[in-house]
Amino acid sequence: MLILQVLINGILLGGLYGIMAMGMSLIYGVMRIVNITHGALITLGAYITFWTFTLWGWDPFLSLPVTILLLFLYGYLLQRFLLNLIVRAQMYLTLLITFGIEVVMVNLVRILWSSDLRQVTPSYAAANFSVGGLTIPYVRLWVFVTTVVLSLLFLLLIERTRLGRAIRATAEELRAARLTGIPVGHIYAVTFGLGAALAGAAGGMWGMLFPMTPIMGRPLTLKSFVVAVLGGLGTMMGPIVGGVALGLVESFTATFIGPTYPNAISFGLLVLILIFRPTGVLGRRES
């Protein structure tokens, strides 16, 4: 029975990790940028949800579209007017600048909202239902459902719309995309905006499950990367597989080994995967 409970917890958490990783995988897949600001974008999403909840009493699930839109705009502008300037630079410079942006963002959050722990606690926060001896909190369940819906919407966007096609074309062959008239600067910005939007949505939901601090994003960036690499960087289904996998690993580790171990295991896993199978479970082998 315990095992089943741990399993369920892992899967529910995994959905959240999944959409976090989707944003990261998208940005890497299209622009070859490892987005270190990812965690800060999640953080921003969390705090925006917190703010609308605290100031105006907006239900955190219902305010998600607003968070998503705001993060999309922010991401679009960031890419269009800042990151597009260094896209062709050496990799470590790109990493470094996203680090710099992350530091600026985290510290702005710190200044605006202080370092105190915050959490979004709607009226139904503690409610749960029981099924055959298992306890499932409603919030977790709805978070999972939302992540599934968002994943499907996102996949639909990428696979079935003109925009999605333009994004995939740009990812595959930048010069050819340019030649066929695709406005690549704009497409890059849209891509980053989408990645940011997903991160923001993840953050908005995170705030309902766990307390938030300005630096909550840092381990999440790495975990998103673990998930994205596990599933295969640049693939779209990969992050979902990876997310659930990581969720399960963390859930079992926390319960059966100790609550301070999940992070160590996650990061250690990252290093091992990079060394032994950097293309992940679903990825293609880069030549």
Next chain:
Amino acid sequence: MVILQARRVTKHFGGLAAVSMVDFDLREGEILGLIGPNGSGKTTLVNVITGMLPYTDGKVQFKSQTIQGLQAHEIGQLGLTRTFQVVKPFRNLTVLQNVMVGALFGARGGARDLASAHRKAEEVLEFVGLAHKAHAQAESLGVPERKRIELARALAMRPTLLFLDEVMAGLNPSEIDEAVELIKRIRDRGITLVVIEHVMKAIRKLSDRIMVLFHGEKLTEGLPDEVLNNSAVVSAYLGRRYAEQAHA
């Protein structure tokens, strides 16, 4: 005397056989021309023999030493090296410094101190005609000169065997003539050469023998006149027009 013996050299990429069962010998001091259509496996063959890519199968002996399975740098230190089809200059170094790298790390481990490497590099730059640009940033040179840097770097390694991968691509006719003269002078220094080229005029002038690859396999090899008039070679690669012109 045979300096290189290659048997059954094979390289697969997944399902694709890029190089398949290629056998050939190289005699010391000769120039072997290596020709074939694009994608016939010439560069892959060089990459495999010089240790940049792992073999799928095959055995190669260089001066009676087995070299398949050795790493690229070990093979370089044995005196076997190559230039790259798409040149790879060390951009942030000067021309002289580029060549010094070759002098410092070449055959038998290269020079041990900077001063003698410096002298060797200067000598080689003089030989290829780039001495006047010794202190220019490699990045500032145009493609024909970058090819000479590549060549100089390889020569500074004191090689016994040198693979030249399309050094004449993109050169105009007078540059091609200069290149042919330079390659002849390299051979005169006692270096065995394998020259991969598409410029038939140059291949004809340079090669003691020619080997033809087609779809990764060796189609034929022999003296230039035989090979260039061989009907299989003509239809696979050269085209009827060339054969007619050659006979006219």
Next chain:
Amino acid sequence: MSTKRWVPLLAGLGIVLVLAAGPKVVSPFILQFLINLFMMAILAESWNLIAGFTGYASFGNAAFFGIGAYTTGVLLTRAGWPFALALPAGGILAMLFGVAVGMPVLRLKGQYFAIATLGIGETMREVVYNVEITGAGTGLVMPILRSPLTFFYVMLGILVAVTLVNWWVSESRFGYGLIAIREDEDAAAAMGINTPYYKTIAFALSAAFAGLAGGVYAYWITFIDPDAVFRMTTTIQMIIMAVFGGSGTVLGPLLGALVLSSVSEMLATQLATLADLFYGVIIVLVVLFMPKGLSDLIRQRVFSLKYFARNLREYRI
């Protein structure tokens, strides 16, 4: 050696002597500032070895700093070793860890290498957090040594050493090998350079000096815990200092450490958050406008806006 090489050596010696006399004339506050400055300069110069010269930008060198700190700390507190032995032990263990980790990780390309090293840094913190001998989450308390002079001279000594190593690398056959690897690794291998071996040595040296800096830090600060010594911020600072000053040069990282530490110190008296924010903004500006660092700016001798504008346009989409 030619006369050309004697001049910078003598100048360097002169500066070191001046610095060595420093403690006699400066206030205790400035003394502490200088110790911190030397430490950051050591980290920047050590990062320069693997990143600036060899082209492998490690984002996890704080791991080696932390290993040095904890090794020295554990030997001082639990094993009762004297500092004179515990410190080198810290450096050696950090170096061995660098070799062990370097061998698999240096085979990775560009961004994978960066992320892997980042992961290693984070993993180390979490692991140490869970281990008893290192005091786990509570940390370690060192025996107290009230002798800022000791720390000053030891840090200065290590700084001189790492700078000399950088200088030696820039003028040696080994250094040519590293630079060739940075410029084009395939061509370097074809030239006869044993790339895995060379990379590992550079990484090991980098780790060793970071470890030594950590060892001194532990004793100096008297208390360490996983969050303090395995900080991402430490890694970022050493990177931005090296890049700002000019990565791949001998003196660039020193210059970067000097300028950025000083400005950050002035801001830190205002607000800790402001100092962090400052670093973030500096990083963005440097990457956009002067990625080759101050050294390049000085070398070009052209102090015009065109230089910055050109850099801004160079890497755009």
